[in-house]
Amino acid sequence: METWLTDMDGVLVHEEVPIPGAVEFLDALKASGRQFLVLTNNSIFTPRDLRARLIGSGLDVPEGAIWTSALATAQFLADQRPEGRAYVVGEAGLTTALHDIGYVITDRDPDYVVLGETRTYSFEAITRAIRLIDDGARFLATNPDVSGPSLHGKLPATGSVAALISAATGRSPYYIGKPNPLMMRSALNRISGHAKSTVMVGDRMDTDIISGLEAGLRTALVTTGSTQPEQIETFPYRPTRVFGSVADLVPIARGEQPF
Structure with a gap:
């Protein structure tokens, strides 16, 4: 495979502890010269922040090889409504991404309310979001x-707060991150990759694998995270291949074995 996309939590790290084989897998990708991106639905941190956190876990991932749902959301907005206005409920990873595409972050007549993950959800901010959506x-x-x-x-995450806002407004959000295949396509565009020659590595059937499948990628499920081997058959779709961990993918990443 020429291009690799890989989830982060459950594939490379678990609670900031590196999963055995992750260092060797990343080293193999870098040594082979193949383009790759580490994907995460986490919108709290900027790629620079995440790189620092990964280094602290012993994993050296270049800043430019990290693609977050915040970056994918910013790319979507840049394509849909360039230089618009948004009211943001989220952290620096999201606000920085929107500033970088020229968006004005404001609570005065915004084009969008953009909800991301945060550890400090406030009743006031959520109330303001509800009223702006109503308007x-x-x-x-x-x-x-x-x-x-x-x-x-x-911990409650973005979807839980989105459900609260939806219940109050009667409006459902458009989700950008996984399992939306848009996340995969934006990542491919980032590195000029092609679906037919790309593999998506993930630990969840209901996010990583389904979004990779719907984007036309080959998929590799590792069983070091959310989806366990006995659960695979409960889904109506299958990954291209199943592996115990990323350690099993090292020879493929090196080009020594076919996928």
Whole structure:
């Protein structure tokens, strides 16, 4: 395969602990000269922040090889309504991405309300978002994940807050991140990749694998994260191949074995 897309959590790291084989997998991709991107639905952090966090976990991923749902959302907005206005509920990863495409972040007559993940959701900000949507702002969200992990247990994520806003407004958001195949296509465009020669590596059938499939990519499920081997047959679609971990993908990334 000429181009690789890979999920981050559950594939390369788990709770900031590197998954065995992840270092060797990334080294193999870099040594082969193949283009690759690490994808994440997390919109909290900028690629620079994520690179620093990954280095802290022992994984050296170039800043330019990280593609977040915030960046994909910004790309969507740049294509749909260049230099527009948005009211943002989210963190620096999202606000920085929107500033970088020339968007004005404002609560005065915005074109969009853009919801991302944050650890400091405020009642005031959510109320303002609801009223702006009622007044005609279009509703976008970076990703539909309803919860995320933490050291102390489950955390509410973007999808949960989106459901609250939808219940209050009667309006559903357009989600940009996985499982929307738009996330994959924007990533491919980022590195000038082609679907037929790209593989998507993920740990979740209902996000990584389905979005890769719908974008026309080959897919590799690793069973070090959310979807366990016994659950695969419960889905009406299948990954191209199943692996125990990214360690099993190292010879393929090196070009020593075909996918």
